[in-house]
Structures are given as C-alpha cells and as structure tokens.
Amino acid sequence: MSNISNVEKIATSAKKASRSLVSISTDLKNRALDSMARALIDRADEILAANAEDMKTAKEKGTSESLLDRLSLTEERVEGIATALKELIALPDPVGQITEGWKIPNGLLIKQVRVPLGVVGVIYEARPNVTVDATGLALKAGNAVVLRGGSLALKSNLSLASVIAKAAEEEGIPKGSIQSIPTADRESVNELMKMDKYLDLLVPRGGEGLIKLVIDNSSVPVLWAGAGNCHIYVHSDADFDMAEAITINAKVQRPSVCNAAETLLIHKDAAKESLPGIIEALEDKGVTIYGCPVTKKMRPEVSVASEDDWYTEYLDLKIAVKVVDSLEEAIDHINTYGSLHSESIITKDYKAARKFTNDVDAAAVYVNASTRFTDGGEFGMGAEIGISTQKLHARGPMGLNSLTSTKYVIEGDGQIR
Amino acid sequence: MSNISNVEKIATSAKKASRSLVSISTDLKNRALDSMARALIDRADEILAANAEDMKTAKEKGTSESLLDRLSLTEERVEGIATALKELIALPDPVGQITEGWKIPNGLLIKQVRVPLGVVGVIYEARPNVTVDATGLALKAGNAVVLRGGSLALKSNLSLASVIAKAAEEEGIPKGSIQSIPTADRESVNELMKMDKYLDLLVPRGGEGLIKLVIDNSSVPVLWAGAGNCHIYVHSDADFDMAEAITINAKVQRPSVCNAAETLLIHKDAAKESLPGIIEALEDKGVTIYGCPVTKKMRPEVSVASEDDWYTEYLDLKIAVKVVDSLEEAIDHINTYGSLHSESIITKDYKAARKFTNDVDAAAVYVNASTRFTDGGEFGMGAEIGISTQKLHARGPMGLNSLTSTKYVIEGDGQIR
Numbered sequence: 001m002s003n004i005s006n007v008e009k010i011a012t013s014a015k016k017a018s019r020s021l022v023s024i025s026t027d028l029k030n031r032a033l034d035s036m037a038r039a040l041i042d043r044a045d046e047i048l049a050a051n052a053e054d055m056k057t058a059k060e061k062g063t064s065e066s067l068l069d070r071l072s073l074t075e076e077r078v079e080g081i082a083t084a085l086k087e088l089i090a091l092p093d094p095v096g097q098i099t100e101g102w103k104i105p106n107g108l109l110i111k112q113v114r115v116p117l118g119v120v121g122v123i124y125e126a127r128p129n130v131t132v133d134a135t136g137l138a139l140k141a142g143n144a145v146v147l148r149g150g151s152l153a154l155k156s157n158l159s160l161a162s163v164i165a166k167a168a169e170e171e172g173i174p175k176g177s178i179q180s181i182p183t184a185d186r187e188s189v190n191e192l193m194k195m196d197k198y199l200d201l202l203v204p205r206g207g208e209g210l211i212k213l214v215i216d217n218s219s220v221p222v223l224w225a226g227a228g229n230c231h232i233y234v235h236s237d238a239d240f241d242m243a244e245a246i247t248i249n250a251k252v253q254r255p256s257v258c259n260a261a262e263t264l265l266i267h268k269d270a271a272k273e274s275l276p277g278i279i280e281a282l283e284d285k286g287v288t289i290y291g292c293p294v295t296k297k298m299r300p301e302v303s304v305a306s307e308d309d310w311y312t313e314y315l316d317l318k319i320a321v322k323v324v325d326s327l328e329e330a331i332d333h334i335n336t337y338g339s340l341h342s343e344s345i346i347t348k349d350y351k352a353a354r355k356f357t358n359d360v361d362a363a364a365v366y367v368n369a370s371t372r373f374t375d376g377g378e379f380g381m382g383a384e385i386g387i388s389t390q391k392l393h394a395r396g397p398m399g400l401n402s403l404t405s406t407k408y409v410i411e412g413d414g415q416i417r
Numbered sequence: 418m419s420n421i422s423n424v425e426k427i428a429t430s431a432k433k434a435s436r437s438l439v440s441i442s443t444d445l446k447n448r449a450l451d452s453m454a455r456a457l458i459d460r461a462d463e464i465l466a467a468n469a470e471d472m473k474t475a476k477e478k479g480t481s482e483s484l485l486d487r488l489s490l491t492e493e494r495v496e497g498i499a500t501a502l503k504e505l506i507a508l509p510d511p512v513g514q515i516t517e518g519w520k521i522p523n524g525l526l527i528k529q530v531r532v533p534l535g536v537v538g539v540i541y542e543a544r545p546n547v548t549v550d551a552t553g554l555a556l557k558a559g560n561a562v563v564l565r566g567g568s569l570a571l572k573s574n575l576s577l578a579s580v581i582a583k584a585a586e587e588e589g590i591p592k593g594s595i596q597s598i599p600t601a602d603r604e605s606v607n608e609l610m611k612m613d614k615y616l617d618l619l620v621p622r623g624g625e626g627l628i629k630l631v632i633d634n635s636s637v638p639v640l641w642a643g644a645g646n647c648h649i650y651v652h653s654d655a656d657f658d659m660a661e662a663i664t665i666n667a668k669v670q671r672p673s674v675c676n677a678a679e680t681l682l683i684h685k686d687a688a689k690e691s692l693p694g695i696i697e698a699l700e701d702k703g704v705t706i707y708g709c710p711v712t713k714k715m716r717p718e719v720s721v722a723s724e725d726d727w728y729t730e731y732l733d734l735k736i737a738v739k740v741v742d743s744l745e746e747a748i749d750h751i752n753t754y755g756s757l758h759s760e761s762i763i764t765k766d767y768k769a770a771r772k773f774t775n776d777v778d779a780a781a782v783y784v785n786a787s788t789r790f791t792d793g794g795e796f797g798m799g800a801e802i803g804i805s806t807q808k809l810h811a812r813g814p815m816g817l818n819s820l821t822s823t824k825y826v827i828e829g830d831g832q833i834r
Contacts, residue, residue, distance in 0.1 A: 019752060019776070019778070022775060022776060022778070023775060023776060102797065104795065104796065104797055108786055108790060110796060112813075115778075117808050117809075118778070118808065196632065200808050200809075201808075201809065215613065215636050216636045219632050219633045221638075221639075221807065221808075221809045222638075223809075239831070242831040245831065245833055246831065246833055249833035249834060250833075253833070253834055335436060353828075357826045358439060358440060359436070359439060359440060361436070361439070361532075361535070361824075362824065363824060363825060364824065364825040364826075364827060365824060365825070365826050365827070366827045366828075366829060367826075367827070367828045367829060368828070368829045368830050368831055368832075369525055369827055369828075369829030369830075369831070369832040369833075370832060370833045370834055372833070372834040373525060373827065373832065373834065374825075378521065378834070379521065379527060379825075380519065380521050390638065391534050391535065391617050391618075391638075391822035392534075392617075392618065392638045392640075392809065392810040392822065393809040393810040395822055395823055395824060395825075396529075396823075396824070396825050405808035405809065405812055406812055406813075407778075407779065407780060407781065407782060407812060407813070408780060408781040408782070408791075408796075408812075408813050409774045409782050409784075410781060410782070410783045410784070410786055410790065411770075411783075411784045411785070411786075412783065412784060412785045412786030413785050413786075414656070414659040414662065414663065414785055414786070415785075415786040415787060415790065416662055416663055416666035416667075416670070416786075416787045416789070417666060417670055417787055417789040417790065417795070
C-alpha cells in the first residue's frame with residue numbers, strides 16, 4: 001500500500017471512525033468533552049513544553065510580535081481552552097433533531113433528521129486553540145476531524161491533539177475520530193483539499209490568503225468565515241445620540257474583530273448636524289478618519305479616503321466616512337463594497353428600515369443596533385466555528401448545526417409506485 | 418473594457434439584475450412564469466425550427482439515438498415544458514419565510530429570513546428543457562440565472578432562453594435576470610466556474626464527467642445531483658411478498674432513473690425461502706441478475722457479479738444480488754459501495770429498522786417502501802432541481818428552498834455591546 005499517502009491513510013481511518021460516531025450517545029460525547037478538558041489541565045506541562053519549542057523556533061525565525069502572541073500558550077490560556085470545551089457540554093446535541101416531518105397521501109411518513117456530516121477537515125494557521133475548539137465542536141456534532149495546523153504551531157498542535165484524542169478514546173470515542181496531520185508541508189494541504197471521497201467538509205481558519213487558496217482549489221465542500229467590511233448607515237432622521245453611541249461601539253469596543261464597523265455612511269441631511277460630533281467622538285477614542293470629499297470639506301483635518309478605503313477591513317482604530325445623498329446610495333455602496341457580513345441602519349423611519357433590511361445583501365442586517373452582535377454567543381447559539389459570509393449551508397454565526405447535515409427517514413408499510 | 422470577457426459581462430449584469438430581484442413580489446414572479454409559459458406555446462414554431470437545426474447537425478455528427486431523443490423537441494414536449502413552468506405558480510414563494518426567530522436578553526429581536534441566493538449558474542448537457550425548468554425554479558426563488566447548455570442543443574437553448582427572457586422582461590422582471598452564454602466552447606465553462614465574485618451557486622446538470630469537472634474546478638459553490646446506486650435490503654424476518662413487490666417496483670418501474678434500485682441485499686436466513694421467487698419475478702420482467710457466489714450456487718444460471726457490479730448504477734434492467742450474513746454486513750456494504758442516495762430495508766423488526774435508518778449514510782433511508790419515492794413531486798415539494806447526494810446545504814430532493822439562502826434581520830432600539 002505504499003502508494004497511499006499519509007494524508008489519505010488519515011482521511012480513510014477518520015471516515016471509518018465517523019461510521020461509528022453516528023451511533024454514539026449525547027452522554028458519551030459529553031463525557032468525552034469533559035475528559036478532554038480535564039486532560040488538557042492535567043497534561044498542561046507537556047503542552048506548554050511543546051509550545052515553548054514552537055515559540056523558540058518562531059523567535060529564531062524573526063516572527064512578528066502579534067504572530068508570537070497568537071502562537072503563545074500559557075497555563076491560563078490552556079485553562080481557557082479547557083473551559084471552552086466544557087461549555088460545549090451544556091449545548092443541545094443537534095444530532096437526531098427532527099427538522100421537519102409530514103405524511104404523504106399514500107401513508108409514507110417522511111422525517112427530516114439532523115445527522116453528523118461525517119469527517120470535517122480543518123486547515124488553520126498560528127492559533128493552537130483552534131486544534132481544540134474545532135475538535136470539540138465537530139465532536140459534539142458527531143463528526144470525526146482531520147486537523148492540519150500551521151507550521152509555526154506544529155509541536156503545540158500535535159501535543160494538544162494527542163492529549164485530547166487519547167482522553168476521548170479512553171472515554172469510548174472511536175479510535176481515529178480525532179487526527180492531526182503530523183507535518184506542516186504545503187503538499188499536505190493540497191492533498192487534503194482533494195480528499196472529497198473521505199472528507200465531507202473543509203473549514204479554512206485563517207487569513208484571506210488561506211481562505212482563497214481553499215475556495216479555489218478544494219474539491220471538498222468548504223465553509224469559511226470571511227472578512228467583515230461592516231457599515232453603519234445613519235439615515236436622515238436618525239436619533240443622533242443613538243447614531244453616535246452605536247458608531248463608537250461598533251468601531252472601538254473591539255476593533256480587531258470581523259463584526260466591527262469599518263465605514264460610516266451618513267445621509268447628507270443628517271451629516272450637517274451630527275457628523276462633526278460623531279467624528280470628534282471617534283477622534284477622542286483615537287480613531288483615524290478617512291473621509292469622502294464632503295466629509296473633508298466639513299472637517300478639513302481628516303485624511304482623504306481613496307477608492308481602496310471603501311473596500312478595506314481595517315481591523316484597527318480607523319474608519320472610512322462617506323456622506324451619501326440617499327438611502328439608495330447607502331444600500332448601493334454597501335452592496336458594492338461590503339463583504340456580506342453585518343450592516344446596520346440607524347433610523348426612526350419604518351419604510352427606510354424595511355427597505356434597508358430587504359435590499360442589503362449581508363449575513364446580518366440590523367436596525368438601530370451595533371454590528372458587534374453578530375456572534376454565536378451573543379445570538380444565543382453558544383460556541384461558533386466562525387461567521388459565514390457565504391450563502392450556502394450556513395450564513396452568519398456557524399454554530400453546531402452548521403457542522404451537521406440532514407437525512408430523510410421514510411417509514412412505510414409496503415408502499416410502491 | 419476589452420479585457421472583460423463575454424462571460425464576465427453576462428455574470429456582472431446578472432448580479433446587477435439580482436439586486437432588483439430581491440424586492441419583486443410573488444405576484445410579479447407568478448405573472449412572469451405564466452407569460453413565459455404562454456410565450457413558449459405562442460412561439461413554438463421558432464423554437465422547433467431552432468431545434469430542427471440542432472437535430473440536423475447532431476445527426477450529421479452521427480449522434481446516438483438516445484442522445485438525439487434527449488435533444489429532440491416536439492410540439493408536445495414544448496407544451497410539457499410550458500406546463501411545468503405553470504405548475505411553479507402554485508408553489509409557495511420561499512422568499513420572505515421566517516425560518517426562525519427569537520429575542521435575546523438585551524431586547525434585540527433576531528429573525529432568520531429566507532432570501533434569494535442571487536445568481537445561479539447552470540451548466541447542462543443535451544436536454545433543452547433544462548433551459549426552462551432551471552430558469553423557472555431559479556426565478557420563483559428570486560434568483561437571476563446564467564445558463565450554459567451543451568453544444569448539441571445550442572440553437573434550441575438560445576431560442577428557448579430568448580423567448581422566456583423576453584416574456585419575463587415584458588412582465589417587469591429586471592433585464593439581465595435570464596441570460597444564456599451564446600457559445601458552447603469549453604472555455605466558457607472554465608470561466609463560469611471561476612465567477613465566484615458574481616455567481617452564488619453553480620448547478621451542473623448532466624453526466625458524472627460534467628459533475629466531476631465542476632466539483633474539481635469550481636470556485637463557485639456547487640450543488641449537484643449525483644448518481645443513485647440504491648439498495649434494497651431484505652432482512653431475515655421480512656414479509657417476503659412485500660420484499661418481492663418492493664424489489665420489483667424499485668428495479669423495473671422505471672429503471673433509467675436515479676432512485677431505481679441497483680443492488681438487492683438479502684439476509685442468508687431470508688434467501689433460502691424468498692430469493693428464488695424474487696429472482697424469478699425479476700427475470701420475468703426481463704431483468705438480468707448479477708449474483709454473488711451464494712446466489713450463483715442457489716441459481717446457477719445467473720451471471721457472476723464482479724467487484725465493479727457493486728459500484729454500478731446500471732440505469733437498466735440489471736440488478737446485482739448479494740446474500741449477506743447480517744444486518745451489519747448489509748449496512749457496511751451500502752456505506753462502502755452506495756452513492757448516498759436512497760436505501761431501503763424490508764423488515765418487521767423494530768430494532769433492525771432503527772439501526773438501518775440510523776447507520777446507513779444516505780439522503781433517504783426507507784423502511785418497508787420502494788426507493789422510487791425519493792422525488793420532489795412524491796415528497797410533496799413540487800418541482801425539484803435534482804436530488805442531492807451531497808451533505809451541505811441540501812440533501813435529497815432539491816426544491817425551491819435549495820435555491821435560497823437566509824439572512825438574519827435584527828431589530829433593536831439602540832443596543833450596543
């Protein structure tokens with residue numbers, strides 16, 4: 001069998017494990033999650049030792065401080081990862097839920113039942129916590145996982161995966177359900193993307209480059225968490241205090257996340273009275289403004305926005321500001337430059353709210369609220385594997401349901417056509 | 418703009434049209450479907466003339482009779498196509514349905530609302546009716562379509578598309594909502610598969626080769642209707658009359674379709690008494706049997722099944738037969754060789770039924786019924802775009818809902834984090 005690659009061997013055995021995973025109970029999954037969490041704490045020393053090796057190599061390579069921070073594990077961080085696993089225990093098991101059911105005239109009873117997807121592949125970059133977070137979510141939804149982390153975190157990831165896989169197996173989870181590809185060469189990514197015979201889903205977790213690579217090359221279906229170029233649109237009749245509070249919150253409460261606002265659009269009739277105040281409030285919080293010509297005219301000290309700014313997800317204390325002539329122009333701007341993530345209108349007008357929520361093409365469209373609420377936890381779904389900006393299968397926060405499929409179960413008593 | 422290809426121009430304008438399609442009413446869509454159906458009848462002569470040209474070229478090329486049959490249009494077939502369009506009028510509009518809704522502690526009201534996907538690309542082969550069927554379904558779900566039919570049917574497809582596009586536009590459907598790529602070169606398929614900026618979904622309709630090409634190369638998300646290598650499993654305690662009736666129905670009622678049975682599995686304890694009768698009944702209907710060694714021993718005149726037979730979707734009056742030692746062996750066989758389509762167990766045993774429906778990995782799993790019911794019409798969904806054997810987004814018969822996405826609409830009164 002020397003012509004079968006290591007990646008294919010892993011994928012095949014994960015598929016085999018997934019066949020047994022469809023029958024395990026919620027109780028067993030929950031016990032396994034608990035054991036996995038405890039094992040992380042119990043074996044924190046060896047995990048931290050593996051991470052120290054990764055950190056040493058990364059530093060020698062001159063890795064940036066921000067990347068080192070993402071890579072680094074501490075006792076506290078390991079505890080945080082374990083806690084996140086334990087939180088999955090309380091979430092309802094999606095497997096077995098009957099999503100629809102009806103009887104057809106000949107007496108056949110048709111039920112649509114939620115089932116595991118099978119095998120979920122995860123390709124990720126420097127954050128070692130993804131090893132555990134993704135495994136926990138996939139397992140709770142009844143799936144096997146094949147993990148392929150980034151080269152910088154290779155030793156940390158292998159250590160984490162081996163600790164949780166062992167704990168899960170000892171609890172009775174089928175061997176092969178949690179597997180890591182033990183190399184970080186590019187070829188293993190290429191191979192994994194072609195394993196459509198064994199993998200039911202591939203989730204890229206990382207930057208735009210990784211996501212684009214996977215979308216362009218994977219024959220395995222892909223779910224991804226895309227960029228968030230989110231907008232706040234202040235309509236002509238908005239409550240200006242609310243507009244200011246929401247803009248400030250959406251921009252500065254946590255600028256580095258995908259549901260933070262990146263552009264403020266403001267109706268010309270609202271701009272005169274409210275824009276200077278909003279800009280001052282933003283500047284007070286240390287935000288740099290990139291303004292359209294009208295904004296620049298009103299506040300000559302702001303930087304000038306280029307065409308690129310409208311497309312940019314700053315993930316930083318920066319915001320682009322544009323004065324628009326109409327609701328329609330705001331909607332057009334969002335549908336042209338936005339990334340289909342989270343968009344909010346501030347208005348008192350029923351018709352404007354209705355038009356905005358109908359016409360804006362995005363995963364989450366808000367009226368009079370901050371875009372920062374687009375989040376599995378805030379939505380009440382519990383943990384999420386990311387926020388989908390695609391339109392198939394899952395859109396918006398991807399909770400446990402997004403890691404499941406359905407099947408029809410049809411009960412008869414001899415029906416034929 | 419000479420560096421923008423024709424395919425990209427079409428995709429861009431379809432995207433533009435899709436922005437307007439999100440706001441049109443169900444009434445308008447239904448009026449358009451009615452006009453399109455009437456236009457097909459009114460302009461049948463020019464459609465048939467275009468088809469005659471395609472047929473002439475196809476015959477000159479030595480095209481097979483079965484392919485010529487698929488390509489051929491008659492007055493009756495055009496009427497059938499028009500009738501199928503009219504039947505869409507009665508189906509409920511999926512757009513605007515609220516699929517879930519809840520309030521979170523801070524008072525935000527979250528609704529998940531069904532919305533159109535946007536632009537649906539369809540790549541298909543010789544059947545000109547797909548031009549109209551796919552357009553009707555996509556339009557009813559609020560989408561624009563970009564059609565790319567096979568070269569043999571090029572003139573027929575362009576004629577059909579132009580007739581229905583004109584009728585739809587005259588009724589008020591935005592220009593650009595229904596578009597055909599006016600060439601059938603391979604390059605246009607390659608280009609279409611990379612239009613992820615404009616296309617929200619790509620549906621390949623045709624043989625395995627086309628589907629594989631699209632799965633392997635498309636960066637646009639794909640929904641496909643895969644092969645149906647369906648099984649009937651007769652458990653040890655089955656009602657043998659029922660087993661025979663269902664096997665006959667699943668195999669011979671319409672052997673050329675994907676939900677027809679291709680393999681009969683039978684428990685060894687049932688085989689002795691019932692297999693000879695079932696085989697005789699199949700042979701009476703002209704079915705050729707490919708048997709496992711045990712079957713061959715019982716009925717020496719049957720052909721021998723090779724490993725390939727277990728994988729084969731005959732779509733013909735042929736069936737593979739295997740005697741199995743246990744329910745588990747039957748399930749393993751199906752999960753190994755099946756194509757995740759439709760599988761049926763014939764049994765009186767509660768536990769066996771439960772295990773089979775839980776462990777078999779397929780879009781539709783039956784107890785005591787023919788696999789032939791896996792069909793949008795039979796399920797009561799109305800028209801379908803095919804039967805999905807994939808696990809993401811849509812599994813089983815793909816009705817109007819599979820051509821939609823959802824978005825979250827969140828209503829607040831100033832909530833911030």
